Amino acid sequence: MTVPQQKAPDLTFSGKSCASYLAAPETAVIVNLAIHLERPLLVEGEAGCGKTRLAAAVAEELELADRLIVITVKSTMQAKDLLYRFDALRRLQDAQNPGNQLARSVYPYLTLEPLGHAIREGKPCVVLIDEIDKADIDFPNDLLDVLDRFEFDIDDLPREESDACLEHKGFARHVAGPLQGVRPLVIITSNREKQLPEPFLRRCLYVQLDFPDDPAILAEIVRRNLAVHQEDVADELIAGAVERFCEVRERAQASGAQKLPATSELVDWVRVLHWQQRNSASVVSQPLTVADQAVLFKIRHDLERYRAHIAAEASR
Template sequence: MTGQSAAGAPHDPEAWWVFRGPSDLPAPPPWRRFPAGAGTAAARAPYLLERNEISVVNAALHLHRPLLVTGRPGAGKSSLAHAVAEELGLGDVLRWSVNSRSTLQDALYRYDAVGRLREASLRREREASHGSVRRPRAPRATAAGDIGQYLRLGPLGSALAAGRPRVLLVDELDKADIDLPNDLLVVLEEGEFEIPELARLPEHQQEVPVLLSGSRERVAIHRGVVRCTQFPVVVMTSNGERDFPPAFLRRCVRLDLPEPTGDRLRKIIEHNLGASAVAAAEDLIEVFHQRAQTQTLATDQLLAAVHLRISGADLTKDELLGAVLHRLDEPMAP
């Protein structure tokens, strides 16, 4: 399929084209592969850390303190949480993506009160339509089993309730409301929180099974209190858009991911795309370094450019390189 330009002139398809070119979709780059049945996102190449950075991660693990990872966008902050989970065999990462509207309860639990009321109303209507007489139910058959269907623990709540170490990723905490970091700190320091909807239940309904985040697994909540028995591995990321209170920083282990050097960029390219890609990327690495002096760029933008290069794309044509290595600190033109 050749297609036509806006002026009506025919396009000669290039070898690497899919749209307006061959019909078969190409294989995705390694970081955009989604293995069937996997709970995590794309398959990840081995994560690169320097020796001193590995020591900082181990310090956080020994101290059972949150790890606060700072660095520019695309530096690999979020990927570190997945690397720790894979290395230690701790299962899928529990992820809480923070924005300006996020609240602590979002991360602790969700209660669908409207859904529960609707179901109760439908149940009464069914009973009335069948002319049934409501008979008293056994105490265990009332609210304890019922309310648990409308509760689900959030990422933080699940990390505390799991009964085994889990990795919790609190992504882009610097985008949060000003009070959220300290609110989060209180829960992490105490290692527990209360679910008022369960705490109000009568004595004979002390235990309620509740779903964990992103899972069909349930845990029993006793008297409405979620209490940590195994402190989670907490990785919090920040792009440096704001400062955090001293009390918060004092309780974290801090890791700052520096600007990648040329050698580190070559290692990243080799890990993700193979040794042969490095030789094809030398000029792109140079362009990336030059632009990064005055613009905000992410390492994964360089990986994308290299992937296009080895796929056959001519990055000197039609401003294609600019579309990939576009600056992240500039608003889009209207």
């Protein structure tokens, strides 16, 4: 390599050492890029493929599990709701009492919200902004500048109160991390319900989580997830279930299902099989029971298509 080597930061994500999550090597590469370049990471992929779980896994492996900040986006949310909150109603209430000096200023009613707090602290942490596509289409654009520079202004705070706010609350009108601070790792998930703006995509690193095709990896994922529930499931049953599941998924794909069963459905299914005390042989050979179908298919239309597909195969 002709570029001079710098010492890489110690934080590296391998994707393998988390107790309940297994990340693909390609995913780990991009996560590491995001960590080292301090850029936000946009995660997309099928529903049930572990987009949200990725953030927890990254936090766990970087030993930041207690510093994982989860922000679930709601449709009414604005970008500034992630940064700070101004309690105007409390202030109005307090202002009813003419003797209340507190209500004369704005800063006592300001609090930093999770992302704002993480930016000010400048300590390593993982911020998960979950399902960004649920918000209004202006939301990512408003967030763009904040995720770019990791600093923001509190517009509701009058400039003359900035010093008082710094003294009492520890932050001024302009909030930025300390000089030697570390930027938080921001992980954003999207279900592609809305298209994200081009500048936003440019700013983020992008990773697409695909459904793992390799049965061995699937079995490992199931094993890790079941270990968390402390359920002792026979390897044989897992192997049988994975084999059958791949078959079902293939058929569902062929029948044009809208929502294919993914890893989360597989894990649930294996747990159901375990509770029902079924064995590997019966899972592989027998048709799906009603309970199996209910676990694997989430949309009625998909289930009907799947059944029709099976019937058509049988009659052939």
